[in-house]
Amino acid sequence: MTAQLERPVMVEQQPDHPHDAQPGWWRSWWHRHRRTLCWVGPLTLLAAVLSLVNMTGAPQRIDDEGTYTAQAWAILHLHELTHYTYWYDHPPLGWIQIAAWTGLTGGFDRYSTAVAAGREAMVVAHLVSVVLVWVLARRLGMRRPAAGLATLIMAVSPLSVQFSRTVYLDNVAVPWALGSFVLAMSRRNQLAAFAGSALCFGVAVLSKETFALLLPFLVWQLWRSAHPSSRRYTLSVAASLFALIVAGYVAFALVKGEVLPGSNRVSLLSGVAFQLLQRQGSGSVFEASTQAGRSVRVWLTLDSVLPWLTIASVAIGLFVRRLRPLAALVGFSILVVLKPGYLPVPYVIALIPFAALLVAGVADTAFRDRRRATRLTAAVVALAAAVAAVPLWGTQLRGLLRADLDRPLAQAEHYIDTQVPHDQRLLVDDAAWTDLVRDGFARTNVVWYYKADTDPAVERRSPNGWKDYDYILVTQALRRSAGTMPVVDTALRNATRVAQYGSGEQQVAVYQVHAEGASVASQIADRDAAARPSAGRALAANPRLELSGAARKALASGAVDSRLITLLATLSADHRLRITSFPTVDGEYGPARSVRLTADRSVLRAAEAQVEPFRPDRVVQHDGVLTLGFALTSAADLLPSPTS
């Protein structure tokens, strides 16, 4: 009916986005951003080089890194959130992201240690942060050189380089926090930007809960940037979204029925209470002996320029309108360091990018000042800082780029993998947990120190307490917490050192636990040690043995295992043996457990025909050289006492 009617002409319509259809939009993009790229590109590359070179060598691998890496590994390989009972110590989003990166890139297969894969994820997060520092600097109204300075500090400061390599959840949270500030400073499309800001900040807080300290400053920034006409909506969307994201964590606990503490379960509330109330204070930062004092000293050793510049910049930045929230944020964070109570070691990580931004922002403001005197002062301060920074940073960076502080732990891991039978139960630093499980030790037989005393499931698997462990990997973390973990401490008191690598803080040792008790074990060991030289000399006197000088010396000095002495004595009854050496394992204490000799196949058969404990665990014949070896074990009274 209507179709036949004449249709009036519609108004001509303009195409909505005329430039969208143009080819080569990227060319115009490049044209607009090439100056930025000329700054950001090299700086990011520099950051990448400084982060990646010797990434695994320094700083030293620590237990926290092992924990987060193991949890990420547990997500991928055990399909669980943690390798032990998750007890709400931290929200899980941080290591979920580490798992996502390592899972997507096959990280755990590309590195010999699991923590190295975790460190790679940290470097990726760091590089994102470096770029975001640039973006945020520009949003704060800094000119390109100043933005470049902020980015440079973030990329080069040894404090930043060292901590950004370490597998800390803070490193995962940093790019999210920076992103939330970048979005909070959007001028256009504020609704979506603020929602994004809230989302990013929610992710940051669920990655590392301490980032909640930044919330007041983010709110301040949002309030400042919000356009009054739409502020109601932009802020209520942001606020509700953030609240809901955090509530998601509570919902997670709720779904698992673990919100309120129960007599026999972990709970969100007790996890939070632990972090807020029960953590032991770290002491005063002004005392060198406290943990807080140690942390701060480490920060100041790594970078003795940035902290002082930062403190000065806070004082100035509070008077610069555009820098005020940033200066307040940094100032507040510094005050938190000074307050008594628990100071997490990685606390400084959140501070670095904002400090870099503040220093650069203050410099930018000073150099823009109309007064000549101000500009001159700024130039002098900048020059002095640069003169101080170059040698100080250079020294620290050289260490970070060249030192191999991971070698002792890697060697100890290798020792355990090759020398300790894989059915033994180990007490280890969490830094080595994943590696040893991947080496083939059963997951339940590799126990992180901390869990031996705190996890009921672990305690249930070790009904005899410390006696149910065979070896202990002793690292700096264990030495430092000595006296706080009864099971581990008792085990260590009843253990003897079998191997040791490195020295000082890097020293790593492997101890063997003697279930029969330290005194009994040491008596046996003493008797064995006393019997070995005389038995060795007696064996060396055997004319059917042809010994190299070194081998003769080893026998005479008691440096040969008593099982080996007995075996050689037995074999020499029927065979002529030419002994070249008694090889030892690198780093191992105690007598040599293997022998290298030239002999025919009959010797091999004779050796294999022995009975326990004299039957060698390792028999290898190669090019006419026969190697016989015994496994690591406790000493036993196998040799006659020299006095009897």
Add this chain to the structure above:
Amino acid sequence: MAMLAARPSWRALLPVLLLTGFLLASTLLAAPARADDSPSPSPSSSPSSSQTPADSTQDSLLPPDPDQQESRQQTQVMPPRVGQDGSSAGTASSQGRSPLALGGLGLLVAVSLALTVVAATTLWWMLHAWRSTTSLQATGFSPTPQAPRRRFSLLVPARHEELVLGHTLDELARQDHPDFEVIVIIGHDDPGTEEVARAAERRHPGLVRVVIDHSVPKNKPRGMNTALAECTGDIVGVFDAEDEVHPGLLRLIDARFSDTGADIVQGGVQLMNVSTSWWSLRNCLEYYFWFRSRLHFHAEARFIPLGGNTVFVRTDLLRAAGGWDGDCLAEDCELGVRLSTQGAKVAVAYDPAVVTREETPGTFRSLVKQRTRWSQGFLQVLRKGAWKELPSWRQRALARYTLTMPFLQAFTGLMIPVSLFLIFAVKVPTAVALVTFLPVVPTLVTLAVEAAGLGEFGRAYGVRIRVRDYVRLVLGTFPYQVMLAFAALRAVWREVRGDGSWEKTDHVGAHVVGADPHQQLTTRTPEEALR
């Protein structure tokens, strides 16, 4: 017509299917999951649910397994099964679930995600005007005055409106625009109203005219079609008999036509009585967000369900399109869709100062009937299928989505308590449980936005908003959703039974003003506006 009505529209039933799917999923889950509890490492492992010590790390009260106590040798050679150890940690393993339960889980996740998308898009469109400062500025009238260039014909359909019509016509006659006429449409069987209209005609000679509509049965679109032939203006505008219209509105509308080159301009309509009842608050806010924000999105997306009044259309365009659809329950929405298919450009303009003011339906009953009619009207437009001729697939997708929205949105609200129940009553893997929480996120953000909007509404219109209004807003959320869902279901039911036409409604009680807007030709209720 009868055949058309008898055939149920499967698209309209989609939400019902969704709901059924959801409930089915939950029942499927309930049984096997419970049976599952003890043997498998349950995701939310309560201490008593685990039988084997190796399966629970939380369960310190259980005595140690005797096998383990016996000798440490055995501890050392624990079976590889210990790989399962400590598996209370959240990522729920689905092993041990039957395919049926897995399917149920999949369905639960899919429905939750769909509901999240529905709620999130609704929220985003609701916030369209505030997404940036430029877009907010674009929603208003031009700040620079322009010379009037068009002649307006204002249609005022009135049926049994003798109480308010005189005042409304006097107000309309006071428009400061130099060139317009007011055409009052009166049914031939309504002498009372006609008398009021004739009086106004005498008071405003040359400005107000009365047109008598002889069509049977009577309804608003038919009346307006009768008057369309009599219009002398370039632009046809529609107002309801009880509308409070700002005297400067026409000049601004004229300028909006000039500014935008639009074929249709939709002005703002606002319900004002926030504090009359618990639902009037929500009803007012719905209008606020719809005209303040959402309609601008539809105008930009070039698919718009127009409002029932304060709408202005080029007369030639309207005539060429054959006027309004006299059989549709949502004739204003239908016209908007039809003109959109022909590429008509729609501009929306909102300014609290010149908005057309109305009141909510008088009773909860009439609100439900109004909503039923809108939902059914949307269904009719959906089934009529004019939207299929929209030029781009995006417009078509938006049309389909928008027209189904009353149903989808209603069920989003209803699903949330169902999700909550499922999470706590039925043991599902933690990850799945968290996904079923997802629709809550946009829903609660919407509530926060509504609270913000209520505050702004109070400021814009000088209405005092008290704490108890915010409390009512929050507490009213769920009951209002239930009402919407009920109206949507009722609409589907009526449409399936073919019980949806204007013709079927008798004029019983039509003389009672506002008693039943559904049964009136032209109503004193403002529901026509919000389509």
